[in-house]
Amino acid sequence: MNGHDCGDTCAQWFQNYLNKPNLRLVYLPMTAPPVLCNTKNKSGSLFQKDDVMGFNFTSSYLLMTESSQDDFAGRLENSIPITNFRPNITVEETIPYEEDKWELVKLGDGPVIQTRKPCERCIYINVNAENGVTDTDILKILTSFRKVSEEKLKSKVVSQSPILGLNMCLVREGVVKVGDDVSATY
Numbered sequence: 565m566n567g568h569d570c571g572d573t574c575a576q577w578f579q580n581y582l583n584k585p586n587l588r589l590v591y592l593p594m595t596a597p598p599v600l601c602n603t604k605n606k607s608g609s610l611f612q613k614d615d616v617m618g619f620n621f622t623s624s625y626l627l628m629t630e631s632s633q634d635d636f637a638g639r640l641e642n643s644i645p646i647t648n649f650r651p652n653i654t655v656e657e658t659i660p661y662e663e664d665k666w667e668l669v670k671l672g673d674g675p676v677i678q679t680r681k682p683c684e685r686c687i688y689i690n691v692n693a694e695n696g697v698t699d700t701d702i703l704k705i706l707t708s709f710r711k712v713s714e715e716k717l718k719s720k721v722v723s724q725s726p727i728l729g730l731n732m733c734l735v736r737e738g739v740v741k742v743g744d745d746v747s748a749t750y
């Protein structure tokens with residue numbers, strides 16, 4: 565996959581801000597050919613042949629509910645922001661971990677996204693996205709109670725990592741706005 569370099573000015577800003585040399589900011593333009601999702605478990609691909617993504621690790625959309633994050637954060641000694649989990653869609657007013665059962669999610673009057681797999685968590689959640697501070701207890705505590713146990717979910721994961729949130733792909737395009745109503749089918 566080839567990205568477009570944003571230039572030396574952007575690169576220098578990131579290098580200075582992060583105090584790391586040799587960084588470049590790149591983006592994938594909308595005109596680029598699609599990149600197919602290819603995450604597989606023991607049964608084969610977890611994604612459809614037409615699911616596409618850009619510079620994402622697993623899927624274009626990572627949905628989390630605030631209630632699940634709040635429940636988890638309540639188990640920690642120090643509170644952590646939801647940004648530790650790097651979702652690009654957050655949903656309010658749910659029961660903790662209810663999203664584990666969601667199949668299709670409609671956002672407002674527009675887009676529909678579909679669950680492809682639970683988000684399997686790794687050491688990156690230990691790093692506070694706001695200040696860079698690392699807390700190794702975060703993943704350990706999540707592992708203590710969020711290992712996959714339901715058979716339906718076991719068929720969708722590729723590792724023994726704990727889960728929190730959903731990797732999703734677009735089914736129907738549309739506009740998303742902060743505060744949109746969210747409905748889910750199970």
